[in-house]
Amino acid sequence: MSSILELQRVTAGYKSVKGFKSLIKRVEVVLRDISFTVEKGERVAIIGESGSGKTTILRVILGLLKPISGKVLIYGKDLYSLPSDQRLQILRRIGYVPQDPYKSLNPVLKIKYIVGEPLEAAGVEWRYVGERIREVLKIVGLPQSILNDTAEELSGGMRQRVLIARAIIAEPEILVLDEPTSALDVSIQAQIINLLNSIYNTLKVTMITVTHDLGVAQYLADRLIILKSGKIVEEGSVDEVLRDPKSEYTKSLITSYLQITGINSLNNIKIRGQYV
Amino acid sequence: MPPSLPFIRLVHRNLRKYRFKIGLSITIAILVLSLVSQYIAPYPREGLGYVPVGEESRRLLPPSPQYLFGTDTLGRDLFSRVIMASRSAIIQAFSVVFLSLIIGLIVGVLAAYFKGLVELVLNYLTELFMAIPSIVIALFFRLTLEAGFHVVIISLVTTWWAWYARITYVYAKGVVELDYVVLAKLSGLSPAKIIMRHVVGVIIQPILVQAISDLGSALLEASGINFMGLGLPPGYPDWGVILYEGISEMGIIAFTRAPWLVFYPGLFILLTTLGFTLLADPLREDLDPRLRRRWKLWF
Amino acid sequence: MVLAVRASGISIGYIDEEEEYIVWAVRRVDLAIEEGDAFCLVGESGSGKTTFANAIAGILPPHVVTRGKLYIFDRLAIDESTWNFNGLRGRVVSYIPQNPGTSLSPFLTIEEHFYHVLRDTLRYDREKSRRAAIEALLKVGLDRGVLEDYPHELSGGMQQRVLIAIALASNAKIIVADEPTSAIDANLRASVLQLLGKLNREYRVTLLIVTHDLASTSIVCNRLAVMLAGKIVETGRTISVLRNPQHPYTKMLLDCIPLLGVKKPLKPLPGEPIQVVEDKAICPFRERCPRAIDKCVEEPPLKPVGDEESHYVKCWILTGGESE
Numbered sequence: 001m002s003s004i005l006e007l008q009r010v011t012a013g014y015k016s017v018k019g020f021k022s023l024i025k026r027v028e029v030v031l032r033d034i035s036f037t038v039e040k041g042e043r044v045a046i047i048g049e050s051g052s053g054k055t056t057i058l059r060v061i062l063g064l065l066k067p068i069s070g071k072v073l074i075y076g077k078d079l080y081s082l083p084s085d086q087r088l089q090i091l092r093r094i095g096y097v098p099q100d101p102y103k104s105l106n107p108v109l110k111i112k113y114i115v116g117e118p119l120e121a122a123g124v125e126w127r128y129v130g131e132r133i134r135e136v137l138k139i140v141g142l143p144q145s146i147l148n149d150t151a152e153e154l155s156g157g158m159r160q161r162v163l164i165a166r167a168i169i170a171e172p173e174i175l176v177l178d179e180p181t182s183a184l185d186v187s188i189q190a191q192i193i194n195l196l197n198s199i200y201n202t203l204k205v206t207m208i209t210v211t212h213d214l215g216v217a218q219y220l221a222d223r224l225i226i227l228k229s230g231k232i233v234e235e236g237s238v239d240e241v242l243r244d245p246k247s248e249y250t251k252s253l254i255t256s257y258l259q260i261t262g263i264n265s266l267n268n269i270k271i272r273g274q275y276v
Numbered sequence: 277m278p279p280s281l282p283f284i285r286l287v288h289r290n291l292r293k294y295r296f297k298i299g300l301s302i303t304i305a306i307l308v309l310s311l312v313s314q315y316i317a318p319y320p321r322e323g324l325g326y327v328p329v330g331e332e333s334r335r336l337l338p339p340s341p342q343y344l345f346g347t348d349t350l351g352r353d354l355f356s357r358v359i360m361a362s363r364s365a366i367i368q369a370f371s372v373v374f375l376s377l378i379i380g381l382i383v384g385v386l387a388a389y390f391k392g393l394v395e396l397v398l399n400y401l402t403e404l405f406m407a408i409p410s411i412v413i414a415l416f417f418r419l420t421l422e423a424g425f426h427v428v429i430i431s432l433v434t435t436w437w438a439w440y441a442r443i444t445y446v447y448a449k450g451v452v453e454l455d456y457v458v459l460a461k462l463s464g465l466s467p468a469k470i471i472m473r474h475v476v477g478v479i480i481q482p483i484l485v486q487a488i489s490d491l492g493s494a495l496l497e498a499s500g501i502n503f504m505g506l507g508l509p510p511g512y513p514d515w516g517v518i519l520y521e522g523i524s525e526m527g528i529i530a531f532t533r534a535p536w537l538v539f540y541p542g543l544f545i546l547l548t549t550l551g552f553t554l555l556a557d558p559l560r561e562d563l564d565p566r567l568r569r570r571w572k573l574w575f
Numbered sequence: 576m577v578l579a580v581r582a583s584g585i586s587i588g589y590i591d592e593e594e595e596y597i598v599w600a601v602r603r604v605d606l607a608i609e610e611g612d613a614f615c616l617v618g619e620s621g622s623g624k625t626t627f628a629n630a631i632a633g634i635l636p637p638h639v640v641t642r643g644k645l646y647i648f649d650r651l652a653i654d655e656s657t658w659n660f661n662g663l664r665g666r667v668v669s670y671i672p673q674n675p676g677t678s679l680s681p682f683l684t685i686e687e688h689f690y691h692v693l694r695d696t697l698r699y700d701r702e703k704s705r706r707a708a709i710e711a712l713l714k715v716g717l718d719r720g721v722l723e724d725y726p727h728e729l730s731g732g733m734q735q736r737v738l739i740a741i742a743l744a745s746n747a748k749i750i751v752a753d754e755p756t757s758a759i760d761a762n763l764r765a766s767v768l769q770l771l772g773k774l775n776r777e778y779r780v781t782l783l784i785v786t787h788d789l790a791s792t793s794i795v796c797n798r799l800a801v802m803l804a805g806k807i808v809e810t811g812r813t814i815s816v817l818r819n820p821q822h823p824y825t826k827m828l829l830d831c832i833p834l835l836g837v838k839k840p841l842k843p844l845p846g847e848p849i850q851v852v853e854d855k856a857i858c859p860f861r862e863r864c865p866r867a868i869d870k871c872v873e874e875p876p877l878k879p880v881g882d883e884e885s886h887y888v889k890c891w892i893l894t895g896g897e898s899e
Contacts, residue, residue, distance in 0.1 A: 049760040050760055155847050185787055186788065186789065187828065187831045188619075190843035212760050212761050213761050213833075215832075215834065215835050218836075242835065242836050253761070253762050255765075256762040256763075256764070257761060257765075259765035259768075
């Protein structure tokens with residue numbers, strides 16, 4: 001196995017720049033000393049509540065935020081020390097599905113231009129793009145008839161499918177998902193989870209999911225990385241972490257999750273092993 | 277895809293509203309008038325400002341079938357002058373708004389898209405120009421240049437673009453952080469394309485609507501500058517100039533002695549401004565659902 | 576037994592912008608909530624659950640049309656197309672909005688929030704409202720220190736507790752909570768739900784919780800109703816519905832919930848939750864239902880299930896395809 005993504009002691013944060021005071025830069029550190037590796041073909045979930053820095057990790061991976069210290073290696077190359085054209089080449093191998101399907105689609109653009117944009121940006125001729133758009137729409141289960149619609153005419157679930165179609169159109173090797181289901185209804189959430197897993201199986205991608213929902217992570221990942229206020233508190237396979245959580249924080253996450261789905265205690269569903 | 281398409285759809289959607297229809301008819305009427313006025317005016321030479329032969333017997337005649345709006349202090353037919361002035365109104369309103377819009381759009385979008393120093397400098401520049409009154413600029417140009425359209429247009433554009441830069445900046449700032457801009461950046465789309473497609477394309481509608489409703493204010497300000505004698509030369513067919521001539525010649529008694537002198541140019545300014553406002557208002561309402569239904573009681 | 580809420584044949588619709596047609600969000604719903612119940616309305620987006628809850632809370636927007644009758648503690652609140660919530664809204668029924676972050680004014684301290692609400696509903700003065708606020712805050716597990724804070728100084732969970740405390744302080748008998756857990760992190764959800772459950776048990780507050788999460792209902796609610804396209808398709812005691820779901824839609828919802836530690840496949844049915852514009856008498860689930868029969872083009876009656884007390888379901892398959 002070869003590592004496809006590696007974070008080495010990454011510390012990252014945001015500069016607060018205001019007015020003419022920009023000469024004095026204040027940095028608010030969000031991530032502290034984060035290191036982890038993602039192997040090719042793995043499904044990894046990064047778990048954290050709001051403010052834990054999980055969105056910042058995403059920005060660092062996607063090349064949007066240069067870490068203060070540490071390295072981000074994708075395919076063994078240090079993302080932030082590459083010249084910008086090579087960095088773009090590497091970033092094109094990442095498909096990204098953003099968090100909120102209601103804010104992530106340009107409201108005035110037709111769906112075909114939204115989905116085809118990554119290929120257009122890579123300089124592919126439009127007639128080939130059109131063919132490929134039809135293919136990916138079939139994969140994500142959208143009708144061809146929406147190609148000339150704008151996003152405003154679509155429901156939340158369809159928007160999310162459009163975003164997934166856009167993410168996979170350039171045949172990425174890494175799929176990065178930011179809270180892929182949090183804005184959706186329960187039945188649509190299940191549809192999207194199943195869709196993502198079937199994409200994982202057929203396209204053989206590496207999947208990195210960022211979420212606050214352990215239940216969703218369990219379905220979309222084999223390995224969990226648990227984040228608390230900018231630090232990794234636990235890392236391990238899903239079964240390991242759920243069965244035998246090492247840190248107090250993970251335990252509390254699992255407990256509170258089991259409390260909400262009080263349905264577990266109803267006897268028509270048998271729980272496989274006691275986790276807490 | 278051209279960003280104007282949704283705008284055309286927006287206009288189309290509003291064609292049924294009475295307010296929009298009235299506004300559109302007034303605007304089209306003024307536009308047509310500005311094109312044909314010199315052919316339909318009964319005294320086109322007087323309209324252009326030439327003082328007629330035997331003017332002394334024609335001074336300050338009240339409205340009559342021969343002189344529909346009466347005559348002015350120099351015996352010229354006010355009807356010809358007022359309808360021929362529609363052309364200068366249209367030229368001034370449209371060029372001021374159009375030029376300001378172009379400059380403001382570019383500055384505002386660049387400031388919002390390229391953060392850091394560019395944003396800082398452009399924003400301070402915008403604020404600087406917002407603080408200068410256009411009258412002062414007009415005065416300056418009037419003293420250094422000849423009278424003419426360029427004085428009015430330059431002095432208004434100098435301050436107006438800053439307002440468009442500001443609203444563009446505010447709208448664009450809300451858009452550039454959204455995920456579709458991030459996605460486009462990640463896929464390596466060129467900044468020019470991202471700006472046109474994902475920033476300008478999305479925010480253009482409310483700004484165009486703002487521009488349409490500003491046509492009226494631009495006309496008012498232009499008329500103000502002309503009224504003070506800072507813009508167009510005396511005698512030129514322009515509503516502001518006509519008002520200026522009437523009042524400067526007679527003083528305040530023009531209102532009682534020859535009310536047509538102030539009534540007709542004033543009425544045309546009012547109607548034209550109203551037309552632009554009625555045109556823009558339903559569009560604005562359409563874009564901002566919070567404004568809906570409040571007006572329903574009116575029409 | 577006192578009924579806190581009784582709806583008979585209630586329909587609520589939104590008038591379309593051009594006033595050409597009416598979108599019926601709630602369609603001829605009959606419902607009874609007893610005093611002291613913790614009732615849960617479950618449904619996906621577009622099911623009309625929020626509209627129905629808003630009607631009970633008395634915060635309908637001005638451009639809606641209503642039919643049927645709604646009684647709150649035997650007072651007629653909605654009578655066909657007219658409604659009158661005076662004396663009910665804010666006093667008998669209180670409302671907890673969905674998003675705590677945007678529901679509190681950033682310019683007022685928590686104490687002022689209490690004061691403005693209590694002054695308008697109960698004519699309290701500052702001193703009295705402060706005492707009531709402290710008492711209510713204690714009930715929700717916050718101390719009096721937060722009174723001087725501004726909303727942004729509190730965490731999301733604390734803001735949610737403050738909203739609950741405001742609802743409590745007005746001595747409301749019914750609390751309507753719209754998606755109380757959807758805007759806060761997963762690990763805080765349990766505590767908010769437990770708090771609501773505690774209020775229900777200890778202070779006999781009637782609860783109406785609106786949610787899309789069927790799984791979380793069981794820890795608070797003793798009764799629930801599943802809504803689909805403006806209609807209640809299944810209702811009953813929480814335990815009996817969750818253990819023994821009858822309607823295909825309820826079953827699907829249960830199949831879609833990811834359960835921690837249980838590796839069962841999620842089985843969503845294809846299609847999206849529908850929004851019905853026309854008020855047709857058909858089964859709204861017909862097109863997604865795997866077991867649909869010819870009879871499903873007619874609207875099924877709400878029939879009791881087996882010998883289970885108060886468990887009703889609206890489906891032809893379960894009533895044997897027989898009409899009454």
